[in-house]
Amino acid sequence: MQAIPCNSNRNTVGFAKFLNFARAFETLSPPTLSDGHPSYASLIQRCRETKSITELAIIQTHMLKRGLSHLGLGSKLVDGFLKCGRMNCARKLFDEMPHRHVVTWNSLIAAYVKHRLSEEGVRLYDRMILEGVMPDDFTFSSVFKAFADLGLLVEGRRAHGLSVVLGFEVSSVFVGSALVDMYAKFGTMQEARLVADRVLEKDVVLFTALIVGYSQCGENGEAMVVFREMISKGIKPNEYTFASILISCGNLEDSLTGKFIHCVTIKSGFESAVASQTSLLTMYSKCGLVDDSLKVFKHFVNPNQVTWTSLVVGLVQNGREEIALSKFRGMIRSSVIPNSFTFSSVLCACSSLAMLEQGKQIHAMVLKFGLGTDKYTGTALIDLYGKCGVVDMARSVFDGLLELDLAPVNTMIYSFAQNGFGHEALALYERMKELGLAQNDQTLLSVLLACRNAGLVDEGLVIFASASSNPSINLTNEHYACMVDLLGRAGRLREAEMLVTRVENPDVVLWRTLLSACRIHWEVDMAKRVTNMVLELAPRDDGAHVLLSNLFASTGDWNRVIEMKSLMREMRLRKNPAMSWVDIDREVHTFMAGDRSHPNSNEIYGMLEELIEKIKGLGYVPDTRFVLQDLGDKEKERSLYCHSEKLAVAFALWKSSNRATTIRILKNLRVCGDCHNWMKLVSRAVGREIIARDAKRFHHFRDGMCSCGDYW
Template sequence: MANLAAQLAAVLQACIKRSGGLKPSRAHAKAAHARLLAAGLAADTFLLNRLIELYSLSGLPCHALRAFRALPHPNVYSHNAAISAACRAGDLAAARDLLGGMPGRNDVSWNTVISAVSRSDSPGDALGMYREMRREGLAPTHFTFASVLSACGAVAALDDGRRCHGLAVKVGLDGNQFVENALLGMYTKCGSVADAVRMFDGMASPNEVSFTAMMGGLAQSGAVDEALRLFARMSRSGVRVDLVAVSSVLGACAQACAGEYSVVRAIRLGRSIHAMIVRKGFGSDLHVGNSLMDMYAKCMEVDEAKKVFESMPRVSIVSWNILVTGYGQVGLYAKAMEMLELMQESGFEPNAVTYSNMLACCVKARNVLSARAMFDKIPKPSVTTWNTLLSGYCQEELHQDTIELFRRMQHQNVQPDRTTLAVILSSCSRLGNLELGKQVHSASVRLLLHNDMFVANGLIDMYSKCGQVEVAQFIFHRMTERDVVCWNSMISGFAIHSLNEEAFDFFKQMRENGMFPTESSYASMMNSCARLSSIPQGRQIHAQVIKDGYDQNVYVGSALIDMYAKCGNMDDARLFFDCMIAKNIVAWNEMIHGYAQNGFGEKAVELFEFMLTTKEKPDTVTFIAVLTGCSHSGLADEAIAFFNSMESNYGITPLVEHYTCLIDALGRACRFVEVEAVIDKMPYKDDPIVWEVLLAACVVHHNAELGECAAKHLFRIDPKNPSPYVLLSNIYASLGRHGDASAVRALMSSRGVVKGRGYSWVDHKDGARAFMVADDLGTNVGQSTMFSDNEDTCRITEVDTDETCVG
């Protein structure tokens, strides 16, 4: 029997050793078990221990645990072998149960379970087990420290890691290279780079693992230059450069390129590493090849990445994804799609990463339809993926689609983050959807994101744009930290709602708080100056614009032109326009429209024709501006010519505004036959502005017949609007048809339509004062306290709502 037991022990040992690092044959394990049972040795603890180990290595953990439970007298080795089998199978619950029921636990038992738990989805549990081990009086070994420090790094438990470090010093294991590397990894993963550097500098002989961990930590913290220098030091010091180190430094080079710093040096080093890879024969390694591709792709050298791809002996889905993403990053949308098709033809099925990368590529190319198609192929989109598509819709001004997609996201129980809320608030702001904005505000409070500066800025913008300026102010004053964006949102909100005094006051406070105005700040302030028709304040803002270096910013420049134009100072507007080095279509449009609105129609046409000789192409707004100039200056023939050229020469379909301007030009010129022809063919017959313009022209030229037609349309479309009643009555009165005029006034009264009171305002150095009809005293409007005005200017403007001014 003893000889048979020895023979079986030798067989089991041979099966275990024969694996050579590979999984032993399950058939051999079962055959050995059968021989053991047939020989009546099922109670032999030594043989069963070896069998448990063999079953575990063979990938049969259930058989291993069954053999363990069949043991009448298990010893410590039996328990440890069973625990190892459970851990190898990923059954941590069974491993912990075995550990808990073990009569004489030792450091091997604890280390086995702690190591498995530290590598699981709940690495933090390893820390609790480590504390329990310490309470039992067991001293940690270098294996214990390695597992526990790995868990500390995984859950960013820096304080626990430091305590482990102190204990390692106490028990004399701080010089163990295994522990040193574990400590280095823990500090880098916890973001404590200073501690990691001190640890690394104190190491007697760092190896390739030490260098790789330190390079990864430096790159992760943004110290890419230091990571690259460390690799150079590693190469000079004679430490073996392995595949992991090469992949790590390539990752640092990629990060340098993506971060837009040390780019030239990073590419140069990346190329030298590429040469070293070829020299050392690392090119056949898939992970190294992918890292090299990623480095070139991040450095915007996609053609080089493709060369690496084509030289690789084998590729994976990761390789294809890097190539597809690389083309997307450089804006080659068509090439990215081509790579995607080629990938599928090569037998690789796209995964969620592929579609997510293509989604970002489509959004960058402003192709939201293709982006949505990619999104719909992702089985379980992450919140980041949702945000990418939401941002794409919002960027394309498809705000209703953005909101509908957000609702779908909620139905699928995907919790929004700060980016989601900011994007949705932006859409609510653009649509003026206050109710949904309030719901998003409530959601931000529930998610504890309402104090996040990114979300708070969105809330301020939404409330101010929706007319709830007081709520926006409340949120603004509750913010503990403010950036220039939230100041701009408040100033813009005040300007939009003509709260010009408040806008100036906030602009002053913004500067006093050390915030430097941006282009948005100045554009809003110019808007307020334009609304106040205040040249002195506008000039002071203009001076500040020049001082801060924004005078050549096209966004600010367009606002300055608009301000001077609305203040009636076309000479200054043109002077600034001519001084602009770079002009966009907005600047041209503002200048042309300024001429048109101030009665300089010939100059508007002249500037428009000059623009056509430049590289700038007119858009819909340009034609509205030049047609307005034609109508205000009696250039009816020019208006017809420009209108007809829109679609034929520039592919622009006329909108209702273009028809309105053309009808106004023809009506002012008393060419009513042509007006009727235009109205007959236009698709906007239910737009009230068209009929109001026609009715106003009929008043001027006493055309009662066509005026009656226009008024009837307005009575149907907008029965509560007093303008058509007043204007039709004026036509009758001018023709001596006082009975018809009285009938219209009676109809107006019977329908409960009330005409607004006329008013005037006076603008002088102490502010603006408005006077309503029959008022004895005026009311201050929009008086600003920000700027002193030494000019004694006074401007009177009268508005009478009996007359409708169009165009």
């Protein structure tokens, strides 16, 4: 046994203390120093407790001088070096020992696994077997974790077999728990359950490992069964048991059981435990009980990154985007650093609210924290800029990602689709083959939307036909609805109807999509037939009644319009009023058709009249076909002038004179043909870009042209 060179540290061990310790060793009588003598053992134990590497080196040197290399003290020295964090010193000493006890093997294997060096731990285990040293229950409990970390299922099963032969699987709860945990991490819960059932004396660790495994594999009902079994056996849950079973309650949206377990958590004294609190918060969020999750959060003394992120994610998933952004600001003020999941959630909130400026500020924070190339935040940023109509920024973020998988690619294709960049979407779709990415259901839907919004009928038909013969693609009604819309908007109504009849169980959305196409092309006879199909599936479907009423109005059949409106009144169905929003100086202004409630109403209507006069000189003629009321020609024109999107544009132009500022309008319904033509001419007359996001897509108006190519 050679001395292990270890640097002395005078900052941690005083020099005088160091000398006294060395002299004390020199006074010990060699004949009395043996493996059983308490002097070495107690000193090594003291070094382990104080983590004094210098004193350990002195002990080793003295043992070398006395010719002592016995098994027991060598093992204690190895363990001492491990406790002091000196893996290399421990391994060197281990390799030089002529004989090694199983405890020494266990110490080193466990240390490798603990320090994420599982591969080295497995190699040492294999060497242990080859040298004829039989593993014990502690060996197996460490090495099973190593197999799970490395994904070595076959090797894990082989070691499992050896543990059965040696009798540890049934008799040792340590081995049983480690096996359950290993199989759970491999996702083979049937094997995990078989092992758990064979263990004679089960404890909380084993049951918790089984519950965690079922929860992580999505078998939340089984997790609940195991939890009840555990309680029935009188085994008390610990913090991690509660944390896992509460997650399962949330996944099942079982708020009743979740509240019961919350009460048990309080009685057991684990409510204040961080893991339990975070799981409680997540459980209430997944059950839609946002107020309860906020109450749980108030009890956190010092919420950490995971807790803040869980809160923000839950708020966004429940449609509380504004509160989520407020909590995110609180997180920053508390000096808690967000991670990629936090950022992706708050960026999702900005996307839902179309809050471009706040999204840009968060983007700056993403860059500050070095997450600009992270695929999760990158995907969220692409989605944000795509939904705010800033496609060039979305593409810039996409091009800057270091790792590309389906999520950012699908999001980029969808961003192109939303904004009418059909050819760019198709180019990226084709590039997926070069990237080695196989399309999924969402890819297909996004590229079909791109074809629909750009009027690329033939391209869409080819892609759809190819997907129909691809067994890995699951065609849904959503895919068929997109194709029906694509054909219907192109005027190919018969083909669209035939496609609907091909679907095994066409739903209301499919028939309503075809009805909308009939409305665009004034196909009354087909519309009546399709309406009957819609109402047969959903007698109170307000969308079908409104579409048919609008179709009758556009063809001038006012008697039928009156009949439809009377029927809707009897059924207490209401048409959603058209509304438009515009964000000026971080303040959102809302407009409805003919709205005069705005405090600047006079200025808005004055600007509107000025704009109308300008664009009439460019050839604007009001298209009264889009007035769905029985009025005279002049009244129809005045009605068109007061549409909500026209008022929003007029206000934005009156409020902001900077020609470089883009006007951004949001509308809850599809923009009408007259307003579409009007905004094209306004963009040319005033030299400003107008971006309008309606219920279907984005329209980018610039220099008298629209990105949709008049196809929407």
